[in-house]
Amino acid sequence: MTREEIRKAIIDILADIAPDEDTSGLKDDVGLRDQLGLDSMDFLDIVMELRKRYNVEVPSPDYPQLATMTSCLNYLSPKMA
Amino acid sequence: MPKDQLKGIQDEYDVVVIGSGLAGLTCANILGRMGRRVLILEHHYQLGGMATWFKRKRGHIFDISLHGFPHGMVKSCKRYWNDDIASRIEPIRGIRFDNPQFSFETTYDRKDFTRILMERFQQPKERVEDFFDKARSFNFYDDDGTTTGQFLERCFPGRNDVHHLLMEPIAYANGSTLADPALTFGIVFSNFMSKGVYIFKGGTDLMIGLMKKELIENGVDIRIYSDVQQVQLAGGKVAGVVCNGRPIKCKSVVSNANLKVTIQHLIGEEHFAPEFVESARRVRLSSSSCQVYMGLKAGESFEYLGDLFFTSTLDHFDSVALCAKDVTSRTFSCYYPDTRPGSGRYSIVSSTNANWEDWATLSEDAYEAEKAKLIEETILALERYLPDIRGKLDWIEAATPGTFSRYTKTMQGATFGTKFEGLGVSKGIPEQVPGMWHAGSVGIIMSGWLGTINYGVIVSNEVDSYLSRNKAV
Ligand SMILES: Cc1cc2nc3c(=O)[nH]c(=O)nc-3n(C[C@H](O)[C@H](O)[C@H](O)COP(=O)(O)OP(=O)(O)OC[C@H]3O[C@@H](n4cnc5c(N)ncnc54)[C@H](O)[C@@H]3O)c2cc1C
Numbered sequence: 376m377t378r379e380e381i382r383k384a385i386i387d388i389l390a391d392i393a394p395d396e397d398t399s400g401l402k403d404d405v406g407l408r409d410q411l412g413l414d415s416m417d418f419l420d421i422v423m424e425l426r427k428r429y430n431v432e433v434p435s436p437d438y439p440q441l442a443t444m445t446s447c448l449n450y451l452s453p454k455m456a
Numbered sequence: 457m458p459k460d461q462l463k464g465i466q467d468e469y470d471v472v473v474i475g476s477g478l479a480g481l482t483c484a485n486i487l488g489r490m491g492r493r494v495l496i497l498e499h500h501y502q503l504g505g506m507a508t509w510f511k512r513k514r515g516h517i518f519d520i521s522l523h524g525f526p527h528g529m530v531k532s533c534k535r536y537w538n539d540d541i542a543s544r545i546e547p548i549r550g551i552r553f554d555n556p557q558f559s560f561e562t563t564y565d566r567k568d569f570t571r572i573l574m575e576r577f578q579q580p581k582e583r584v585e586d587f588f589d590k591a592r593s594f595n596f597y598d599d600d601g602t603t604t605g606q607f608l609e610r611c612f613p614g615r616n617d618v619h620h621l622l623m624e625p626i627a628y629a630n631g632s633t634l635a636d637p638a639l640t641f642g643i644v645f646s647n648f649m650s651k652g653v654y655i656f657k658g659g660t661d662l663m664i665g666l667m668k669k670e671l672i673e674n675g676v677d678i679r680i681y682s683d684v685q686q687v688q689l690a691g692g693k694v695a696g697v698v699c700n701g702r703p704i705k706c707k708s709v710v711s712n713a714n715l716k717v718t719i720q721h722l723i724g725e726e727h728f729a730p731e732f733v734e735s736a737r738r739v740r741l742s743s744s745s746c747q748v749y750m751g752l753k754a755g756e757s758f759e760y761l762g763d764l765f766f767t768s769t770l771d772h773f774d775s776v777a778l779c780a781k782d783v784t785s786r787t788f789s790c791y792y793p794d795t796r797p798g799s800g801r802y803s804i805v806s807s808t809n810a811n812w813e814d815w816a817t818l819s820e821d822a823y824e825a826e827k828a829k830l831i832e833e834t835i836l837a838l839e840r841y842l843p844d845i846r847g848k849l850d851w852i853e854a855a856t857p858g859t860f861s862r863y864t865k866t867m868q869g870a871t872f873g874t875k876f877e878g879l880g881v882s883k884g885i886p887e888q889v890p891g892m893w894h895a896g897s898v899g900i901i902m903s904g905w906l907g908t909i910n911y912g913v914i915v916s917n918e919v920d921s922y923l924s925r926n927k928a929v
Contacts, residue, residue: 392535416910420535423917427490432921 376429376455378448384455385447388424392417403444431455461681461700468705469495469677470923472697473712474684474722477505477864478905479895480712481667482536482912483919488674490920495706496676497699499683504664505712505864506871507905516751516851517796518805519660523628523789524548524764525905527651532909541666544657551625551653552762554841555785556771557617561762564625565652577618587611588649594642596901599876604641605634620773624766628787630900630907631742631809631872633775640876640900647906653764659796687711687723687892694891707926708891708919712912714867715739715878718894719885728888732881739878742903743779744815744857744869748806748834751851757802758842761790767837781814781826786837804845806834812857812868827854872904873897886918891926893919 376384389411390398396411407413418438425431431454433441440450473484476498488494502508509519527547534542551564558576562568566588573579590611604623612618619634622645626632629648632640656663671678681700687709688696696705711718716739719725725733752758768785770777778785789805818826831854838845857869866873874881879899885892895915897903902911 416532416913419914419917423486423920426921426924430924432924434921 378452381448381451381455382444384429385421385444385451388421388428391424392420401444403448406442407444407447408442425451429455461679462702462704465495465677465679465704466493468707469493470706471495471708471710471919472497472684472704472706473710474687474697474718475499475505475712475865475896476503476678476680477712477896477908478507479897479908479912479915480505480710481664481671482909483710483712483895483916484676485667485671485674486536486913486916487919488671488676490916491675492920492923494676495704496671496678497682497684497697498678498680499865500863501680502664503668503678503680504660506860506866507660507664508863509660512751512851512853514751514850515754515799515801516803517659517661517799517801518749518751518803519789519791520747520805520855521905522655522660522795523787523805523807524653524655526647527654528647529654529906529909532906532913536909536913537667538670541663541670544662545654546657547651548653548655548763549760550762552765553621553624553767554765555620555768557620557773563652564648566649569649572621573618577615577621579612579615579618583611588646591642591649592646594639594646596639596643596879596899599637599639602638603635604632604638607638607641608634616772620768623773623775624768624778624785625764627775627778627809628766628807630903631870632900633778635775636900637876643901644904655763655795657795657797684713684722687889689723689727689889692727692890694889708893708922710893710895710915710919712894712896713865714741714870715874715882715894715896715898716741716867717865719881723889723892732884732888735877735884736881739881740875741812741868741870742872742874742897742900744810744812744860745855745871746783746808746810746815746830746857747855748831749851749853749855750804750806750835750838750845750849752802752848753850754801756848756850758790758804758845758848760792761788761841763790764788765790765841767841779809779811781810783808783830783833785809786834788838804838806838809871810857810869812861812870815857816868823856823858827856830854830856870897872900873902874899876900886922891922 422433470492473480473496552561573584608619686698719736765788770784791803861869882894882898
């Protein structure tokens with residue numbers, strides 16, 4: 376997947392997890408937690424969806440890598456290449 | 457011949473879930489939804505574990521643990537169960553306090569508590585704001601050794617009345633005391649304060665019934681009267697369980713049974729490293745409970761008393777006194793007809809925290825006498841607020857630590873699992889025994905309806921990951 380495709384995949388997952396939030400204007404370098412009001416259970420859901428949809432494994436020590444869109448893309452790009 | 461409770465099960469499962477408490481049910485539901493082959497084995501005849509109810513003649517239904525939970529339940533039920541279940545969660549109207557230190561009603565959220573702390577307890581706004589912010593900033597992974605008592609004393613020095621207000625509901629919500637880590641208080645208190653207290657409209661029976669329907673739709677097999685005696689290992693990994701004397705093959709097991717029972721009896725200490733066995737032995741259980749269930753005659757009612765009513769006759773707050781058999785503190789959960797729309801019935805459940813040892817050592821006669829005393833003293837306490845209640849009662853009975861232990865196989869009737877150290881031990885099990893997980897009330901923060909549901913989710917993620925990695929097995 377290209378970086379742009381991965382970005383789209385993450386946005387799709389976020390839209391399902393936070394259906395009441397607007398994901399169109401997400402800033403790449405601001406924490407997802409603050410922008411979308413996510414809590415730790417939401418991050419767990421992102422991890423579960425990544426495995427289900429794309430067969431990507433994010434072990435718990437790596438959860439902090441999902442903090443912003445940019446860090447997500449940096450972390451996931453090699454895994455989803 | 458006795459009925460074969462295991463009739464019709466498959467030859468092998470991806471996951472066997474031992475126990476149908478809220479953690480077990482939720483974990484099973486998510487794994488079923490992901491397409492895993494899941495079997496739930498429950499020793500009792502009813503699903504739900506401590507999220508339970510019982511029926512008595514003349515139309516009485518009593519809920520055991522439907523007193524209140526934080527708003528987070530809405531999101532968790534929506535996501536890990538379904539919209540129908542989530543839509544039945546509603547805020548309670550009010551919580552009342554009455555004790556020699558203070559007496560009033562509140563909606564039990566940050567806004568109302570800020571007002572109360574400023575107006576009634578004359579606390580400056582900055583101090584109150586600072587307290588709420590500090591309480592919210594605690595993380596479960598950094599325990600700096602501060603106790604709840606120290607934290608409250610630091611925030612409101614010398615104000616036992618304020619500590620009483622802040623601690624009493626939490627002590628009932630998770631059995632914690634002033635000696636438990638401040639972070640457990642901070643996390644649970646902040647969860648409630650975000651939006652107040654909620655309950656499930658329609659009763660626990662409706663909720664568990666809807667959950668069962670969802671599980672079946674997700675392809676989960678469920679068997680009741682099915683007692684698991686042992687988890688079987690092969691080459692150090694989980695290979696199956698023995699249930700009602702019969703082996704069942706599976707790739708992984710999630711035990712929703714008590715943490716210590718899981719390690720010491722279901723798996724066996726010989727399968728763990730000695731240091732792990734030691735730390736598991738050191739895990740302290742939470743306190744237990746006594747309850748008195750009072751059902752009114754059909755057509756009888758009582759005036760609004762709040763939905764939850766925290767009462768105490770002590771002029772100070774004291775965690776030890778809260779569990780003592782010489783009861784000074786009681787929480788009345790008042791159920792009006794709208795709890796179970798269409799029922800028209802009123803009932804009251806009185807809860808007190810209790811020590812297992814105080815009840816376990818009694819002779820049969822002494823036990824019956826203590827139970828009768830508990831009932832009588834509860835009515836007397838209630839008569840202070842509802843003078844004519846005795847004549848309106850149609851059904852009254854009591855549960856003690858032994859009752860809880862008998863029905864849910866919890867160790868020593870522990871109402872809320874274990875103290876904080878249990879969380880690390882629970883999370884450490886899969887490193888010791890691959891394919892094995894524990895999900896259920898532990899660590900104070902992972903207890904209660906919301907805590908156990910969320911813990912079930914956390915474990916389902918790990919089990920799913922394990923099954924993906926071990927596809928070839
Ligand atoms: C009196 C009382 C009041 C409470 N009030 C509230 C409240 O108002 N709000 C709130 O949020 N929480 C409350 N709680 C706490 C809450 O009910 C529990 O924390 C939660 O339901 C526990 O869920 P669990 O997943 O840990 O499993 P449990 O409920 O402990 O269930 C475990 C299940 O496993 C089964 N089992 C055990 N061993 C075996 C075996 N070997 N084989 C087969 N099955 C087995 C048991 O039968 C049981 O069904 C209350 C608890 C009590 C007792």
